[in-house]
Amino acid sequence: MTQPTAPALRRRGAAPHDVVAALALGLVPLAGSAATPPGQLLASQCAQCHGTNGQAVSGFESIRGKSASDMYKTLVEMKNRPAENIMDRQARGYTDAQLRLIAEYLAKLPTTASALPEK
Amino acid sequence: MNRRNFLQLAGLASASFALPRAVRAATAAPRVVVVGGGFAGATVAKYLRLWGGNIDVTLIDRNAEHYACILSNLVVTGQLAMSRIRLGYDSLRTGRGVKVVQAEVVEVNPAERCVVVQDATGFRAYPYERLVLAPGIEFTPAAGSYSAELTPHAWKAGPQTLLLKQQLSAMTSRGTFVMTIPKSPYRCPPGPYERACVVADYLKRKKPGAKVVVLDANTSIQAEPLTFDRAFKETYRGMLTYVTGAEVTGVVSAERRVLTTQGSFTGTVLNYIPNQRAGDIVTQAGLVNDPSGRWALVNPLTYASVVNPEIHILGDSQGTGQPKSGHMANSQAKVCADAIIRAFNGEGPDPAPTTSSACFSPITSTKASWLSASFQYDPGTAAMKRVDLGEAHEPTSDGFQQMYQWADNIFADSFV
Structure with a gap:
């Protein structure tokens, strides 16, 4: 395993290779993706069961457009109670701060399919 | 024109391919080429488009469609159709x-930043700013006279799944189904144990008297140990023999015989699942570099190869030590897509990515168990660290229904 780029550089959002590559290529900015929404990547890890953008295609509950505080509370409860079901285990995989980011990101997604933030 | 000539021509005439990067850059979107259309490749292609706006994404696979290994053991037993x-x-x-x-991708050319493919019309080059290799596994069969037609592995879903199904279906009540479990790491840790269970369930119902012999190269059950130990000792008591530490040293497919460090075994059906390594294209690109010589080391913040930051390796071929499964491949693909998009925007990767695996395994034709594993990036070791692991207390019929719901959603999240 190689050394990761220096944390200090990463915090400034500057993995050296990536910056050089983007500048050298002079690539046009990516439409609509200039700032990655907080929680987007974390929440995408729910989609294997709860559907892309939290809209399930079958069975499991759709999880978008709900109250962020309710969802956060539920996730923390799952994380801390004795592990009975698969969500009790999955919730244990995240810090409370990550669970809050997930809940807040999903809460902002609209509930109607036609309002999907497709790009 | 042979491949070598083609590559020279491509290099000289790269104006039509990758050369005028500065010129191209002013007008064009960045290009990502993805090789391999399984769960990793499909998911990274989808999420690059979903999150990345105008990224130009090309997904290359030798097949016109993908057959999921997920649920494929139920195709082997005839419970599900291939169309599922x-x-x-x-x-x-x-x-x-x-x-x-x-x-068919025939060459990765990092110097020219292109991959060369061959199809019925000849050779073509696909230039990239970033390349993602997600070819899945290759097998390393033991010495002997091995034929995947005579002794199907059915560890890549598709025609192999049907071959094993036909052989199982042709067994009689006096038959023995012998299967091998490869040395870890291999694709889908619970998969072989799941197969042993649903095959035993099938034989118990349809060919009572038939036996199952499970030869495990490992010294213990590699996933869901409580679930599978109970299934082997209780549910399939008297008809299933589980042998640990049985490393395969030779195979004679025509005789359906396998030689192991625990003795020689002959079956009516031999389901020999060989040991595994990264897909050929990863090896050919010179990216297999872990201590075992089987997998490609990557930075788990981006899944970029540690030897070429423009080439990402996802899913079964990469060597982060995370389990090799469709769910994990999907999970890693999102981390990779996010990192590539950030890189195109001149940003570093998310410093704290998570991945997870949550899967359901049929234990009988009506009950399924589940497995959950969660990983966080550990900056101290620059590796993904498992932070939680658990399995169902017992297989249930609710679990069996959830298995189908999980499959529907992960299929759609990756391919739709």
């Missing part, structure tokens, strides 16, 4: 704007 695990690329093409190419 068939996943096409039409939705990625029409709904997500992914360019889908059916062709």
Whole structure:
């Protein structure tokens, strides 16, 4: 395993290779993706069961457009109670701060399919 | 024109391919080429388009469609049809704007930043700013006279699944189904144990008297140990023999005989699942570099190869030590897509990515168990660290229904 780029550089959002590559290529900015929404990547890890953008295609509950505080509370409860079901285990995989980011990101997604933030 | 000539021509005439990067850059979107259309490749292609705006994404696979290994053991037993695990690329093409190419990749050319494919019309080059390799596994069969037709592995879903199904179906009540479990790491840790269970369940119901012999190269059950130990000792007591530490040293497919460090075994059906390594294209690109000589080391913040930051390796071929499964491949693909998009925007990767695996395994034809594993990036070791692991207390019929719901959703999250 190689050394990761220096944390200090990463915090400034500057993995050296990536910056050089983007500048050298002079690539046009990516439409609509200039700032990655907080929680987007974390929440995408729910989609294997709860559907892309939290809209399930079958069975499991759709999880978008709900109250962020309710969802956060539920996730923390799952994380801390004795592990009975698969969500009790999955919730244990995240810090409370990550669970809050997930809940807040999903809460902002609209509930109607036609309002999907497709790009 | 042979491949060498083609590559020279491509290099000289790269104006039509990758050369005028500065010129191209002013007008064009960055290009990502993805090789391999399984769960990792399909998911990274989809999410690059979903999150990345105008990224030009090309997905290349030798097949016109993908057959999921997920649920495939129930195709082996005849409970599900092949159509249940068939996943096409039409939705990625029409709904997500992914360019889908059916062709064989014959070479990765990092210097020219292009991959060369061959199809019926000849050779073509696809230039990239970033390349993602997600070819899955290759097998390393033991010495002997091995034939995957005579002794199907059925560890890549598709025609192999049907071969094993036919052989199982032709067994009689006096038959023995012998199967081997490869040395870890291999694709889908619970998969072989799941197969042993559903095959035993099938034989118990349809060919009472038939036996199952499970030869495990490992010294213990590799996933869901409580679930499978109980299934082997209780549910399939008297008809299933589980042998640990049975490393395969030779195979004679024509005789359906396997030689192991625990003795020689002959079956009516031999389901020999060989040991595994990264897909050939990863090896050919010179990216297999872990201590075992089987997998490609990557930075888990980006899944970029540690020897070439423009080439990402996802899913079964990479060597982060995370389990090799469709769910994990999907999970890693999102981390990779996010990192590539950030890189195109001149940003570093998310410093704290998570991945997870949550899967359901049929234990009988009506009950399934589940497995959950969660990983966080550990900056101290620059590796993904498992932070939680657990399994169902017992297989249930609710779990069996949830298995189908999970499959529907992960199929759609990856391929639609």
